[in-house]
Amino acid sequence: MNVRVGLGTIVGYLLTTLGAAATAWATAEGSSAHISPGLLAVLTVVAGSLTSLGRMWQAKTPEGSEAPVETLTAPPESAVKPEA
Numbered sequence: 153m154n155v156r157v158g159l160g161t162i163v164g165y166l167l168t169t170l171g172a173a174a175t176a177w178a179t180a181e182g183s184s185a186h187i188s189p190g191l192l193a194v195l196t197v198v199a200g201s202l203t204s205l206g207r208m209w210q211a212k213t214p215e216g217s218e219a220p221v222e223t224l225t226a227p228p229e230s231a232v233k234p235e236a
Contacts, residue, residue, distance in 0.1 A: 164203025171196030
């Protein structure tokens with residue numbers, strides 16, 4: 153099933169990527185880092201999990217429940233021909 157990539161997905165994966173980079177940085181810094189690498193790792197896993205769960209929930213949502221999309225139709229004859 154195709155799931156659209158929306159703003160939430162982009163933000164979620166961006167937070168996951170930044171969290172992974174921050175975890176790697178804090179681990180490399182060692183004791184001089186101002187934040188615990190373990191805390192950053194937990195935040196990274198939470199961000200990635202919530203993003204994945206959101207995409208799974210979005211894929212589970214029936215397609216008919218989305219907002220209806222108006223289709224383009226031909227204008228009525230009265231709108232095309234001027235009245236004499």
